Amino acid sequence: xxxxxxxxxxxxxxxxxxxxxxxxxxxxxxxxxxxxxxxxxxxxxxxxxxxxxxxxxxxxxxxxxxxxxxxxxxxxxxxxxxxxxxxxxxxxxxxxxxxxxxxxxxxxxxxxxxxxxxxxxxxxxxxxxxxxxxxxxxxxxx
Amino acid sequence: xxxxxxxxxxxxxxxxxxxxxxxxxxxxxxxxxxxxxxxxxxxxxxxxxxxxxxxxxxxxxxxxxxxxxxxxxxxxxxxxxxxxxxxxxxxxxxxxxxxxxxxxxxxxxxxxxxxxxxxxxxxxxxxxxxxxxxxxxxxxxx
DNA sequence: TTTAATTTGAGAATCATTCGCAAAAATAAG
DNA sequence: CTTATTTTTGCGAATGATTCTCAAATTAAA
Ligand SMILES: [Mn+2]
Ligand SMILES: [Mn+2]
Ligand SMILES: [Zn+2]
Ligand SMILES: [Zn+2]
Numbered sequence: 001x002x003x004x005x006x007x008x009x010x011x012x013x014x015x016x017x018x019x020x021x022x023x024x025x026x027x028x029x030x031x032x033x034x035x036x037x038x039x040x041x042x043x044x045x046x047x048x049x050x051x052x053x054x055x056x057x058x059x060x061x062x063x064x065x066x067x068x069x070x071x072x073x074x075x076x077x078x079x080x081x082x083x084x085x086x087x088x089x090x091x092x093x094x095x096x097x098x099x100x101x102x103x104x105x106x107x108x109x110x111x112x113x114x115x116x117x118x119x120x121x122x123x124x125x126x127x128x129x130x131x132x133x134x135x136x137x138x139x140x141x142x
Numbered sequence: 143x144x145x146x147x148x149x150x151x152x153x154x155x156x157x158x159x160x161x162x163x164x165x166x167x168x169x170x171x172x173x174x175x176x177x178x179x180x181x182x183x184x185x186x187x188x189x190x191x192x193x194x195x196x197x198x199x200x201x202x203x204x205x206x207x208x209x210x211x212x213x214x215x216x217x218x219x220x221x222x223x224x225x226x227x228x229x230x231x232x233x234x235x236x237x238x239x240x241x242x243x244x245x246x247x248x249x250x251x252x253x254x255x256x257x258x259x260x261x262x263x264x265x266x267x268x269x270x271x272x273x274x275x276x277x278x279x280x281x282x283x284x
Numbered sequence: 285t286t287t288a289a290t291t292t293g294a295g296a297a298t299c300a301t302t303c304g305c306a307a308a309a310a311t312a313a314g
Numbered sequence: 315c316t317t318a319t320t321t322t323t324g325c326g327a328a329t330g331a332t333t334c335t336c337a338a339a340t341t342a343a344a
Contacts, residue, residue, distance in 0.1 A: 123280030138265030
């Protein structure tokens, strides 16, 4: 059993929930990608594998995987929520190109540290960072 | 004429657009608040003043005011886009409480500087920062 | 196998935002 | 002050992502 599956199973158990077949299929789809994804993308991946899971179930599963600490809401693009892995990935910030939609990722321990400190002085408990900027990517500028 | 109106008028002129009555009403509503606002909130403010502007027009005006540099998309809350002033306000980051919805603002020149530098090395031109975190506010933790 | 609790799929319902279009307003010209 | 041209507006319909409802299916326990 893959590590993320163990994490998910354990999380579900603490909530009195079950690691069902559809949930396992969704989990595999989620961790088969290495980019940002949205519900429709997962739906397509699952269909291509000749599995069948309804969109409703995918929608219902995202918050569970977020609460389990496996994924997070990364950004909103084309009116859709996009997610990304947390498990096995470093935190980073996003530069989103308004013109072509491209997303550039950058790491910065510093930014995160500063935000953490600010949160602490405020008594705020951070669950999910959301750091980035919108604008024009290098290609679209020229 | 207030400064923001002059800015808006000048911006519109460069685009061959007109500073109409509805646009002026919306502008006043926008700058009558000093908090984050959404389209419905503006609609209510306008109605209370016995003016009448359709939601469609408000929706159409937001992108104009953004491009004019007067406001920005601040965050998304309860499935609605929320905006805030840029003109006359310092840039800041948002801590959003998942439980009660409260938003705490914090300034940090440092964070902005680091992000700017990262963008520069990437050749990315920033138009709008989006920095913050979601979690639990001090009140909701206890 | 029986039972009780949870989950699922299908489609309907929501709801913010966008669109289409004919009527109104703004601006320029005469 | 007209007339002509362009832009804008309001209305309501359309869109589309997400959520909800609920009966049937699955799961795990007894
Ligand atoms: Mn990312
Ligand atoms: Mn703010
Ligand atoms: Zn681009
Ligand atoms: Zn709170």
